[in-house]
Amino acid sequence: MYTRGVRILAASAAMVLVATACGTAEEGEEGLAEDLAGGAETTEGDDADSDAGSGAGGDYRIGFIPQIEGIPYYDGFEQGAAAAAEEFGVSFEQTGPATVSSPDQLRIFESLVSQGFDAIAISPLDPTAINSSINSTVESGIPVLTSDADAPDSDRQVFVAQALDQDLGYALMDDLARQVGESGQIGIVSGIPDTASLDAWTDAMIERMENEYPDMELVGGVRNTEDSEDALREAQDLMTAFPEIVGIVGVPSTAVPGVAQAVQNADRAGEIAVIGYGSPNTAGPFIEAGVMETTVLWNVEELGYLTVWAAIELIEGRELQAENDVPGLDRPIEFDEETGVLLLGPPMIFDESNYADFDF
Known part of the structure; x- marks a missing residue:
């Protein structure tokens, strides 16, 4: 079903594969802005697109609240969002909780409101x-607006x-299923309970199985x-x-390294397949070590970029x-x-042939 390299779910074949490679750490945010925005033109004659991302006035303040701060995944989001902010002439600030905490997310959200941000995006935990x-x-x-995870019953x-x-x-x-020969026992280590996006992905996995x-x-x-320590313990218990x-x-990306480390510690790499929604940087060392073959995700820098454009x-x-024609x-x-859903595109699958091409 899959070929080497970037492999896409067959059911999504009608969609176009995310083709824009992320900038490397050495290129920095300026390089990413050039990669994402260089040469792109806005469509003239369409009110929705003709001035898209112009950042009129140049003083918009856009905030984003991730589910947790300081992990490669959300670092990548911030890089893409900052590149868009530079390209469109707005200000962007990302600030999230130090641990997965809904009360802390709410506190940060209310702080951004009180500071007078012009638009606020959030990846809600609860x-x-x-x-x-x-x-x-x-x-x-x-x-x-929500990004990365939704609050569908909100306004x-x-x-x-x-x-x-x-x-x-x-x-x-x-x-x-391909990796395990479509048979055998599998375990699922998720994140905190009642996280809408994680529950939806898990439900879809089980339905497919x-x-x-x-x-x-x-x-x-x-x-x-x-967190990763919890995930390590749960993976050990499953084994x-x-x-x-x-x-x-x-x-979640916080569980992937814990699960992979547990399998590696048990010396069962190659015997137990490990997979998840880990970023290339998170999964990379385990791909190199032979603990993971693939990780499923998307281009998170483009997700950050698209979020800033949508906020504008x-x-x-x-x-x-x-x-919508999005410059960049x-x-x-x-x-x-x-549904109010602005869709970046289909999932991407990263493996040893392509994960190093991305820096998040």
């Missing part, structure tokens, strides 16, 4: 905890989605964790409780179109008006 604040902020006239105006939840779950399970791979079995239930286990999924569109009152991205970006 939508129910943030919905009320999102609603009151939108009502006050400050645009709010957020746009969800900048990295990929469709079902596509992400299916892509991961298809590749795991039950419908397409009847000889595969989920054992031990879905294990919830808060002890189910010695015949053939694969373990680390769902909301600030300037432009309606998103079914297809090399393909039209689809928008579903009914």
Whole structure:
């Protein structure tokens, strides 16, 4: 089903593969802005696109609140967002909790509101905890968008989605099934309970397994964790409780290194497949060590870039179109008006042939 290199879920074949490579650490934010925006032209004659990302006035302040600060994944998001801010002449600030904490996210959100940011984006850990604040902020006239994870029952105006939840779950399970020969016991180590995006991906994985791979079995239930140390312990427990286990999924990027380290410590690399939604930088050492073959994700720098562009569109009152020409991205970006989802594209699968081409 998959070839070497960037492999895409077959069900998403109609979508265009994310082709713009991220800048390296040596290139820095300026290089990334050139890579993402160089040579791109806005479509003339379309009100939604003609001035897209102009950053009129040059003094917009756009904030983003990640689920946790200081991990490679959100560092990559910040690099892409900062490149967009430079390109479009706005200010961007990313600030998130030091640990996965919904109360801390809410506190930061309310702080950005009080500071007068022109638009606020957030990747909510617990939508129910943030919905009320999102609603009151939108009502006050400050645009709010979600990115990376959604709060679908809130009044957020746009969800900048990295990929469709079902596509992400299916892509991961298809590749795991390939690695384990479509049979055997597998475990799933997720993040904190009731995180909407993680739950949706996990549900899609299980649905795909039950419908397409009847000889595969989920054992031990879905294990919830808060950080890599928790994930390591849960992976160790799975290997002890189910010695015949053939694969373990680390769902969030915080779980991936813990699961991979547990398998490596047990000297079962090559015997137990490890896969998850880890960034290339996070998964890279384990790919090199033979503990992981692949990691499923998306171009997170482009996700950050697209989020800043979308925030500017909301600030300037432009309606998103079914297809949007975004300066700096090399393909039209689809928008579903009914759901409010602005879609970056299909999942990407990184392996030893391509993970080093990305710096996040």
